[in-house]
Amino acid sequence: MFTAELTFECYQDTTIDAVDGAITQLIDALRYNGQILGREFPTSIDDGVFITRVVCPEEESLHPNHHSSIVEKRLQALSKAGLLAPKIRLTGMDLHSDNTDPCQQPEWQVLYTHYLSTCSPLRCGEHLAPIPLYKLPTPAIGDHQDLLRWQVDWSSTDELQMHGTTLKQACSEVLTDISSPLNHTGWQLAKDIEQQSKVPTYYYLYHLADTTEPSAKTARPCPSCGGTWQLESPLHGIFDFKCEPCRLVSNLPW
Known part of the structure; x- marks a missing residue:
């Protein structure tokens, strides 16, 4: 597993409630699609920039190729809250998580x-x-x-x-x-x-x-x-x- 940061920047005036709702809905969609793991996703704010820390199964888990239609919809909804699409930074391997299965196609x-x-x-x-x-x-x-x-x-x-x-x-x-x-x-x-x-x-x-x-x-x-x-x-x-x-x-x- 790998840890990553999603950085959300505002491009217009907005509110904390709108930003919080948009980020939460995106994080839920990523979680239910299996792209991020766990149940708690701390989000910090610093001078209008919001950073959410997540754990992913693989290095490429957040690549658009893995997005579901629901994730795509939540990404598009960010603009309504005055947010740009998140910048993704992989921060390293999570030492306390299991390694993802290497099989391309498991037998069972x-x-x-x-x-x-x-x-x-x-x-x-x-x-x-x-x-x-x-x-x-x-x-x-x-x-x-x-x-x-x-x-x-x-x-x-x-x-x-x-x-x-x-x-x-x-x-x-x-x-x-x-x-x-x-x-x-x-x-x-x-x-x-x-x-x-x-x-x-x-x-x-x-x-x-x-x-x-x-x-x-x-x-x-x-x-x-x-x-x-x-x-x-x-x-x-x-x-x-x-x-x-x-x-x-x-x-x-x-």
Whole structure:
């Protein structure tokens, strides 16, 4: 991942509210297109110049070739707020982020995230490295907002159960139950991505430790079809189960 600064300059008299609204809408469009990552984008002002700091999956993530129609629309709207198109300055590599997947075309991919992840929830099956969402075909709604909102829901639920709050049990059930609304939505998103990209796309089903015997844990069937899905050896040290027909992967209890 790479850090960058977007510098917005005023070319006519305007207001803080107009500038703030225009920049926010552009940043949202870039985020929902997968060109920038995360949920917080600090913006500073200095003598009529506004600077927004972002994290991008690749060095060329903000190139116009990756813009969606919504991003283009938000760029055009900047002029109504008295702003010029942003100047982009790449400031360096982000040392605390995952490296973007190097594959041009992954053989398979998986929808996988966790409460600490801010990168793309779609990962290459071979490297488990995040795939920039702007490399996917654009959904009918024009961006990947549904996918990123699911990621926020999943990450928030995971954080609550990891921290052992009073909601731990409820959150654990939501994460592990294949029929929960959270998993139903994620699994359907994975199916939609496979249909659009023509790449086999799996959904990660979280599994927690319980009181059953180890032999029973390893023998557990696929929760969808009831078939055998345990792998001979784990993938990426995470996935111990993989059901090809159902497009599901899961883990043994940590």
